[in-house]
Amino acid sequence: xxxRFDRARTPSTAIQLFVLVAVVxxxxxxxxxxxxxxxxxxRLGDEVDAxxxxxxxxxxxxxxxxxxxxxxxxxxxxxxxxxxxxxxxQPGAQAADAAGRLIGLTRLDRLEILGEADRVxxxxxxxxxEGLVLPRAATLPRDAGELRADPSSVSGASWVAARxxxxxxxxxxxxxxxxxxxxxxxxxxxxxxxxxxxxxxxxPLYDTAARLDGTRIDAEPERWVSLRRRVPESGTPVGHVRxxxxxxxxDRSLTRLRGRLALIAxxxxxxxxxxGVLVARRSMRPVSRLVDAVEAIAxxxxxxxxxxxxxxxxxxxxxxxxxxxxxxxxxxxxxxAAERVAAWxxxxxxxxxxxxxxxxxxxxxxxxxxxxxxxxxxxxDALFDEGSETILExxxxxxxxxxxxxxxxxxxxxxxxxxDVEALIDRVAELHSSEPGLEIVRxxxxxxxxxxxxxxxxxxxxxxxxxxAVEAMRYASASGRDMRLEIATTLxxxxxxxxxxxxxxxxxxxxxxxxxxxxxxTKKTGTGLGMALTQRIVSEHGGTxxxxxxxxxxxxxxxxxxxxxxxx
Numbered sequence: 001x002x003x004r005f006d007r008a009r010t011p012s013t014a015i016q017l018f019v020l021v022a023v024v025x026x027x028x029x030x031x032x033x034x035x036x037x038x039x040x041x042x043r044l045g046d047e048v049d050a051x052x053x054x055x056x057x058x059x060x061x062x063x064x065x066x067x068x069x070x071x072x073x074x075x076x077x078x079x080x081x082x083x084x085x086x087x088x089x090q091p092g093a094q095a096a097d098a099a100g101r102l103i104g105l106t107r108l109d110r111l112e113i114l115g116e117a118d119r120v121x122x123x124x125x126x127x128x129x130e131g132l133v134l135p136r137a138a139t140l141p142r143d144a145g146e147l148r149a150d151p152s153s154v155s156g157a158s159w160v161a162a163r164x165x166x167x168x169x170x171x172x173x174x175x176x177x178x179x180x181x182x183x184x185x186x187x188x189x190x191x192x193x194x195x196x197x198x199x200x201x202x203x204p205l206y207d208t209a210a211r212l213d214g215t216r217i218d219a220e221p222e223r224w225v226s227l228r229r230r231v232p233e234s235g236t237p238v239g240h241v242r243x244x245x246x247x248x249x250x251d252r253s254l255t256r257l258r259g260r261l262a263l264i265a266x267x268x269x270x271x272x273x274x275x276g277v278l279v280a281r282r283s284m285r286p287v288s289r290l291v292d293a294v295e296a297i298a299x300x301x302x303x304x305x306x307x308x309x310x311x312x313x314x315x316x317x318x319x320x321x322x323x324x325x326x327x328x329x330x331x332x333x334x335x336x337a338a339e340r341v342a343a344w345x346x347x348x349x350x351x352x353x354x355x356x357x358x359x360x361x362x363x364x365x366x367x368x369x370x371x372x373x374x375x376x377x378x379x380x381d382a383l384f385d386e387g388s389e390t391i392l393e394x395x396x397x398x399x400x401x402x403x404x405x406x407x408x409x410x411x412x413x414x415x416x417x418x419x420d421v422e423a424l425i426d427r428v429a430e431l432h433s434s435e436p437g438l439e440i441v442r443x444x445x446x447x448x449x450x451x452x453x454x455x456x457x458x459x460x461x462x463x464x465x466x467x468x469a470v471e472a473m474r475y476a477s478a479s480g481r482d483m484r485l486e487i488a489t490t491l492x493x494x495x496x497x498x499x500x501x502x503x504x505x506x507x508x509x510x511x512x513x514x515x516x517x518x519x520x521x522t523k524k525t526g527t528g529l530g531m532a533l534t535q536r537i538v539s540e541h542g543g544t545x546x547x548x549x550x551x552x553x554x555x556x557x558x559x560x561x562x563x564x565x566x567x568x
Contacts, residue, residue, distance in 0.1 A: 048225050109178055140175060145161045445490055469504060473503060506554055507547065
């Protein structure tokens with residue numbers, strides 16, 4: 001039986017209503033505060049992770065820079081038309097200032113040229129050591145720069161390496177160094193924090209942008225999220241790098257949020273106390289709905305709508321709760337989208353790096369041909385034919401890789417418009433209808449609505465998935481297996497499900513886990529960008545794509561696309 005309220009019970013009911021509104025409002029605000037605090041702390045952790053990643057990348061780049069510049073000097077000294085090496089092997093005025101001339105061709109901070117018994121023939125910028133013996137040069141690494149203590153560096157540490165340049169039985173040794181400088185600390189801090197390098201036996205080198213040191217970070221730990229990393233991580237430590245990201249922005253945001261929530265809570269309490277008598281007779285049902293709304297929002301239902309009729313006194317408050325949760329979910333979606341874009345950009349940079357690989361055999365082939373023309377002209381024609389084939393093969397591979405990279409890196413944003421998905425699938429399936437032995441089965445859903453999408457991009461997705469399925473079945477058909485491709489569409493609430501199944505060999509355990517990973521491929525001539533590009537297109541349409549094996553054999557790819565794109 002529904003409760004009834006009369007005038008005699010109104011005051012006590014008003015008090016009960018006041019207490020109930022205060023409790024429910026406090027609970028909702030506590031949930032909201034907790035969610036916001038969690039998001040802000042996560043963002044702070046992301047900044048620390050980004051600073052750590054920048055540090056690791058900066059250390060690696062400088063380690064590689066020493067070796068790269070020494071290789072450049074070696075190539076210059078051994079190059080045709082260079083007289084520097086002869087001058088170094090014949091001491092004199094030319095050898096004395098050779099380091100000064102050569103260091104200008106590099107990014108090195110220090111260069112020594114050593115002759116027999118590691119005696120310094122020439123040095124830059126410290127010419128005072130010319131003529132001295134530096135036995136430590138024999139212990140320097142060749143293939144990667146090593147971070148060592150360096151009293152001559154402003155920071156007390158440098159990446160060092162050496163390289164030997166030989167001509168016949170005579171040789172010189174090149175010893176180079178790149179300093180651990182404030183520019184690297186600025187790069188690590190990147191405006192979001194501070195970075196300090198402290199050598200093992202010297203004063204700290206401060207970040208020139210922030211002018212804060214590790215002592216202040218330690219003295220006020222509540223203001224910073226910090227970590228300490230020794231360098232190098234293995235072997236004898238040269239010093240340590242302290243990273244710090246300020247909590248000031250997070251603390252200010254939480255303080256403002258607490259103030260606003262307290263203000264809204266106070267206003268809600270005043271409204272409940274002043275209008276308790278009036279709303280006591282009518283508010284039990286809205287309060288019950290408000291409790292349901294708070295529980296739904298706390299459970300993560302961002303699209304929850306408060307079911308109220310016009311005149312319900314708590315509808316604005318519940319709507320505000322829902323709006324806050326929707327805003328938080330929208331922020332999380334944008335954050336996830338930014339992470340995906342960053343991952344795609346990293347993959348594109350990786351592929352761009354890999355494009356350089358075919359240039360090595362091309363360069364070596366040309367050098368061999370030039371050498372043969374000079375030293376063995378009778379073999380030049382035979383070597384020319386063989387070298388031409390090598391160059392053409394590498395150029396063809398280069399063209400394929402550049403094409404895939406360009407399509408992956410320059411994919412435009414979707415130009416969405418209402419599209420008949422069934423017709424789009426039919427056009428892609430028609431491309432393979434003439435495949436020998438292939439049976440294509442279509443399962444349609446009656447009354448399937450149009451979907452807002454970019455038809456060219458989604459067509460590319462379908463072509464990639466269907467093409468991979470047909471290619472897999474084509475190889476499997478050699479063992480007598482039937483070739484059957486099934487494409488089904490299903491309407492699920494506000495999304496369309498596209499399921500593509502084949503009777504091929506299915507995915508290996510590794511491929512099933514990494515099929516959408518940029519750079520992963522099982523094909524000899526593949527670039528590993530096809531399925532990564534497919535996932536990127538589906539994600540930018542607000543959908544999802546999954547790949548799995550069928551039972552007992554074959555593969556299945558499932559695509560979910562929303563009927564209408566979310567513009568958040």
